[in-house]
Amino acid sequence: MKVATLACRVVEHQWVSARYKYLRLSCPAPLARHTAAGQFFQLACPVSEAQAPFLRRPMSVYGIGPEEDRIEFLYHVKGIGTRALERLRAGDALTVTGPLGTGFAFSPDWKRVLLVARGVGLATMAPLVPLAARAGVAITAVLSARAPGELMTQEFLRGAPASVHAVFDSDGSSAVERVEPLLRNLLDAERPDRVYTCGSNRLLALLQKLGAHGEVALEQQMACAMGVCLSCVRLFNEEGEKVFRRVCCEGPVFPLGAVAGEVQFG
Amino acid sequence: MKVATLACRVVEHQWVSARYKYLRLSCPAPLARHTAAGQFFQLACPVSEAQAPFLRRPMSVYGIGPEEDRIEFLYHVKGIGTRALERLRAGDALTVTGPLGTGFAFSPDWKRVLLVARGVGLATMAPLVPLAARAGVAITAVLSARAPGELMTQEFLRGAPASVHAVFDSDGSSAVERVEPLLRNLLDAERPDRVYTCGSNRLLALLQKLGAHGEVALEQQMACAMGVCLSCVRLFNEEGEKVFRRVCCEGPVFPLGAVAGEVQFG
Amino acid sequence: MVDPQVDLGVKIGSLMLKNPVMPASGCFAHEYAQAMDLGRLGALVTKSVTPKRRIGNPVPRVAETDAGMLNSIGIPSSGLLYYVDKILPHYVGVPAPLVASVSADTAEEFAAACEALSVPGVSAIEANISCPNIEADGRAFAMSPKDTHRAISEIKRHARVPIWAKLTPNVADIAEIARAAEDAGADALVVANTLLGMAIDPETRKPKLGNVMGGLSGPAIRPVIVRMVFQCARAVRIPVIGCGGILSAGHAVEHLLAGATAVQVGTASFLDPAAMLGIIDGLAAYCERHGVARIAELTGSVRIDPGLTDRWLRLAQQSG
Amino acid sequence: MVDPQVDLGVKIGSLMLKNPVMPASGCFAHEYAQAMDLGRLGALVTKSVTPKRRIGNPVPRVAETDAGMLNSIGIPSSGLLYYVDKILPHYVGVPAPLVASVSADTAEEFAAACEALSVPGVSAIEANISCPNIEADGRAFAMSPKDTHRAISEIKRHARVPIWAKLTPNVADIAEIARAAEDAGADALVVANTLLGMAIDPETRKPKLGNVMGGLSGPAIRPVIVRMVFQCARAVRIPVIGCGGILSAGHAVEHLLAGATAVQVGTASFLDPAAMLGIIDGLAAYCERHGVARIAELTGSVRIDPGLTDRWLRLAQQSG
């Protein structure tokens, strides 16, 4: 079976910043072999008296391997489910279902990729870094965050070489007017083979405006995460028509240009 | 307030036999001072993915003190709630409400009491032992169990002196025909001031038949445990009439003679 | 404790409550004075009483379910006289209005009971018209607009205190029942009683309740009841009191936003007898955090985007 | 795996199922083949299709609740032709009968759709008469015995495969609807669809669903649905298929004991896409443990003590 529900064990679990936590699991299956960058898992966040998350929480794989039973997540502690997840200790059990969804397209023949990430979007794009690094594809990263303390450059690159441009809300450098010339210059000067983005609708709109060629990973409220329930739709332009696509299986990664403007419906 | 909901901490938690577990809590209030033998607490058994006990579980106090913030329980691991409870580790939190109910009547002026317990009934009667021992009231105990390994005499007496008569299903000594002469002899020979029992309808019926004077602690399905919801009624004979009484507040301890025969309704 | 800056007061017709939190009938009695100061509650609502003595249903009378419980207590009652003589005195001096809940077998018995309970110490009567109507084959009054109208009209002719009609959620169209109760003169609606349910123990194959079926309460039913509060509040002008599945201040806010003026808390008190006080404090904290000066402003203020579905459907035209 | 000693087979009218477990409509599609062997299921039930193309409701379309979830997907559909051309072929060769669920706006459209779906590869049609009837102001067909009777009669005149009527639980008297469906010729009943509910986020004050209201499913509703299965099974002679809140084999047994011949599993598959296989294995284990040779024996075999209430009331005479 391509998709399995697995009782995993927490191997490592620690804060990487005030609001983000890193989680490493050991799984009873060689998941690393079957999991690709941009795919995600559904996590069965633990139930407690205080909080009883009923649905599973979708989380991108932040890291795959190197041991074949290991997968990693990097997540924002935010609501009921992630607050419950956060409490797990090393050795505790965690049930996950996956791998799910369609990941990023990548070719080792490319020369350079541009990664544009904000916030937890970097968790989703992180597995592209070792892919590119191992293939000798150069990496340029534009990382956006509220403040320097939240950037997580180390967590993103994990030692891989890259040319990093950091922008912040705190000093105004993340404002669209200032990021636009930066991105325009990078696109012109470096001519990346592919641009990837995740985590910000403003950055997505900007890249669309700049005519960037590449992919974006989207989010949407989910129930089944396997294409069955039709809850996770978002709107796309395809061949001049507006169509709904299921983020969980037709995505979460979609061509940059296809995402329709009105993404924040409802 | 007489009754409080308290976030306690597990101080000790261990198996005392294959199916019974001992639990010691530290409470953020001097509960020991306000808790009497025969009273009980409602325990908020932990919720997990596998089991989500919704209602609280009533449990008699098995031990009170000696530190003023300590209370103890001894319980049978049986269904959803107690299986969840069993998983708690030292240091974990457990919310309890209490003390609840009307406990046993006891007078230090008595000479001798007879305690007749079966199974987990001994947890409910155990706090009588130090009361009697400290007052110099002699104790005779008839303890009934499925087999010698389940008797828990140590757990019951906790070092107090007593004259113990153990009977077992495994050797037939717990059969009514054999317990009847034993109890009759004890009542005749020792003339206990009071007989207490808990844990067996057969033993209760036998003691009623023998005209024993004393008290019994009863159980019933509960919701509020404070006399409000009227769910926990059982039937009693009072002054020639059958009346319903709430086990949670008018009991759980009732006069031996008052309990109506048809106790196992529904 | 409650922040004096926030005005938690609400009005149920002529009755002023210092805060919108009160117990649900059958889930409260004077014994809770052992666990909290009853005077802090917005109102007190007592267990339904019946005109005549009743014994109640066989045990087991309660069973737990997923995020809820079933009960089939069956309204044991010692009758009206006992209630007035022995129950009411417990609440003398408690600074919160007392609401007496009543059940009866016919519209006439309802009216007579409400007349008899229009006594000093009773600030309002909650007519539990979710109970069986023996003139309609045991179908609850509140399952039919006609029976609802008849019962409430009859009661209003005889009672001398405000009448709250407590509806049953076991209906197809609750707004229709709400309108019937309003037309008949009800001063407020309580939405709602329990959903009829049943549970079976797979191991013993026996029903978990002695009475086989019983009422489902607790958080499990909150989405259904919040929906009904929303529907009723839009259907009538009298206040709606939300009742169903409230464990926390956030849940109470959900009811208020849906259209409730006040809320009743039932099952939550079984998990913690002082749960209502926590909810009152939590409501004050919520108002403060959200800059709400008067809690009454929350009533019905759910933010519905009226153009959403239209915009969505317009998209449908564009999409292939 | 399944113990060969236990006969898990059940009969729904003329249809033989190798076990009583099938998906609930809207909670299953061929994509689950990635997570389990679809051939192990008792039957396959597909998402409701409508005669014409529909876009569905605004997002968010799902929200979680206590022990359950709300959905307002709104039956997006590519129409019947697409269903026959593109959906049905996915199931060719899967050794389990396929049941096509249909929704439509009028009795006539229902009948035409069921006729069009009476094709090879479709073993039965589930008529989702819980959907709005535009000839009755949008009230669901299954909220009225008359509309139920008309829709099912019309369907039966045109369809050439067995018809299952899927009822809505949002009614006062489900047995009445069940009888209407049986009278109109339904071959089986599916009890039931979702309870209408609503949830509001107290922080944003917005409804949690784009469509404001939606259907409540999951364990929270099981007590209500089990009660309805019990009531329907006693009201009709045709098989009842229980659907609501089943997460485990124990829950499935509860439905069977209440009167169901088979069960549908919906929300549970969202928590684990292979949940149905665990339930099938669990049912076999249950039967073995309880010495049940044929699972069909469980149907309706809840152990009700008929004398209990009488004995209890007799006590009442004796007591003061």
Ligand SMILES: Cc1cc2nc3c(=O)[nH]c(=O)nc-3n(C[C@H](O)[C@H](O)[C@H](O)COP(=O)(O)OP(=O)(O)OC[C@H]3O[C@@H](n4cnc5c(N)ncnc54)[C@H](O)[C@@H]3O)c2cc1C
């Ligand atoms: C494909 C995919 C990959 C994701 N990867 C990551 C990741 O690597 N790291 C990370 O921190 N977050 C990620 N997210 C977002 C993450 O799923 C949400 O932050 C999380 O579900 C919030 O759960 P909660 O219980 O803490 O919040 P609550 O607000 O309590 O959640 C309530 C409900 O809303 C849903 N929900 C809330 N926010 C989102 C969201 N943004 N997207 C989808 N559903 C949501 C929850 O799943 C739950 O059902 C991803 C989302 C998707 C769809």
Ligand SMILES: Cc1cc2nc3c(=O)[nH]c(=O)nc-3n(C[C@H](O)[C@H](O)[C@H](O)COP(=O)(O)OP(=O)(O)OC[C@H]3O[C@@H](n4cnc5c(N)ncnc54)[C@H](O)[C@@H]3O)c2cc1C
């Ligand atoms: C006043 C009182 C004192 C008790 N003291 C003790 C004690 O000291 N040690 C001990 O082991 N047990 C004691 N019991 C019994 C104990 O409450 C039950 O064994 C326990 O509730 C079972 O819970 P469960 O979730 O494991 O079982 P489940 O069968 O899953 O419980 C399901 C529901 O039934 C209720 N229930 C099940 N058995 C009983 C019972 N015998 N009495 C009342 N409700 C029940 C549960 O509380 C729960 O609501 C006492 C009961 C009462 C009423």
Ligand SMILES: Cc1cc2nc3c(=O)[nH]c(=O)nc-3n(C[C@H](O)[C@H](O)[C@H](O)COP(=O)(O)O)c2cc1C
């Ligand atoms: C044990 C119990 C007894 C109840 N008795 C009554 C009653 O006598 N009269 C009444 O109108 N409602 C009664 N109810 C219903 C509650 O008042 C309330 O409507 C219902 O429990 C839903 O609220 P909750 O989810 O907060 O519990 C009772 C509920 C429970 C759980």
Ligand SMILES: Cc1cc2nc3c(=O)[nH]c(=O)nc-3n(C[C@H](O)[C@H](O)[C@H](O)COP(=O)(O)O)c2cc1C
């Ligand atoms: C996301 C979702 C979509 C659904 N779609 C349909 C549908 O198209 N047709 C239908 O008859 N029922 C539909 N249902 C209802 C289910 O078939 C089922 O009746 C209900 O969910 C109760 O079962 P459960 O508690 O096992 O989920 C849907 C339910 C959910 C949760």
Ligand code: FES
């Ligand atoms: S989450 Fe169910 S279709 Fe995407």
Ligand code: FES
């Ligand atoms: S448990 Fe509520 S009255 Fe005893």
